[in-house]
Amino acid sequence: MLAHVLDRAANGTRVVYVPGNHDATVRPYVSHAFAGTAIEPERVHETADGRRLLVVHGDGFDLACSRWLGVVGDLGYDGLLFLNRWVNRARRSVGLPYWSLAAELKARIGQAAEFIARFEAAAAREAATRGFEGIVCGHIHKPALARIEGVLYCNTGDWVENCTALVEYHDSRFEIVRWADEAGVLHHEHPHAGGWQPLPARTSAEPCWGDWSPLATGTRGWPFGR
Numbered sequence: 001m002l003a004h005v006l007d008r009a010a011n012g013t014r015v016v017y018v019p020g021n022h023d024a025t026v027r028p029y030v031s032h033a034f035a036g037t038a039i040e041p042e043r044v045h046e047t048a049d050g051r052r053l054l055v056v057h058g059d060g061f062d063l064a065c066s067r068w069l070g071v072v073g074d075l076g077y078d079g080l081l082f083l084n085r086w087v088n089r090a091r092r093s094v095g096l097p098y099w100s101l102a103a104e105l106k107a108r109i110g111q112a113a114e115f116i117a118r119f120e121a122a123a124a125r126e127a128a129t130r131g132f133e134g135i136v137c138g139h140i141h142k143p144a145l146a147r148i149e150g151v152l153y154c155n156t157g158d159w160v161e162n163c164t165a166l167v168e169y170h171d172s173r174f175e176i177v178r179w180a181d182e183a184g185v186l187h188h189e190h191p192h193a194g195g196w197q198p199l200p201a202r203t204s205a206e207p208c209w210g211d212w213s214p215l216a217t218g219t220r221g222w223p224f225g226r
Helices: 002-010 021-029 059-065 067-093 101-108 110-129
Strands: 015-017 037-039 043-046 052-055 134-137 144-148 151-155 164-168 174-178 185-188
Touching: 002 015, 002 037, 052 110, 059 110, 067 101, 110 134, 110 144, 110 151, 144 174, 151 174
Parallel strands: 015 037, 052 134, 134 151
Antiparallel strands: 043 052, 144 151, 164 174, 174 185
């Protein structure tokens, strides 16, 4: 995945890298660039229809939720990823699809669900306070596309646990896509004039955007009011 992104940067695509808590050692290098990639602490993204979205990693919201739970999450996450890797190797050996152990635990542990709800509310509140119409973040590894108190909340999820990404089409519609799903789309935003764009579909066993191609058929987005 990184090789593909860097290849895009080398060929003229504008790439901005916003470090998070797992790569905090990169943060001293903000305002610098490497391999055609700008490193920034946060970013303002303007959508095709003129909306301004704040783009951050999201670990700054831990204090507004539960610093203790955030620290425990950091310490335990590497262990979960290790277990997740072996669980999915076993599943692949018997023909079962990818499954996220960490996502399952988050859904079943009440304290984790409460933390996620507080995180989402804190992120939306930060965007509203600073005059943005929406926020794009990650950190909690919980892909979502929702409207919270009038603010568009976009959580990209992640590329190591959920295998998700947030995409914006030329009509300014957002979707969260997941590599592990053939259909690819988890969440949708409203359409605009110009009709629907093709949905990305997985065409190989490797998580590489270069291997994705349009679906001939598939679920299209549902109306999502602004």
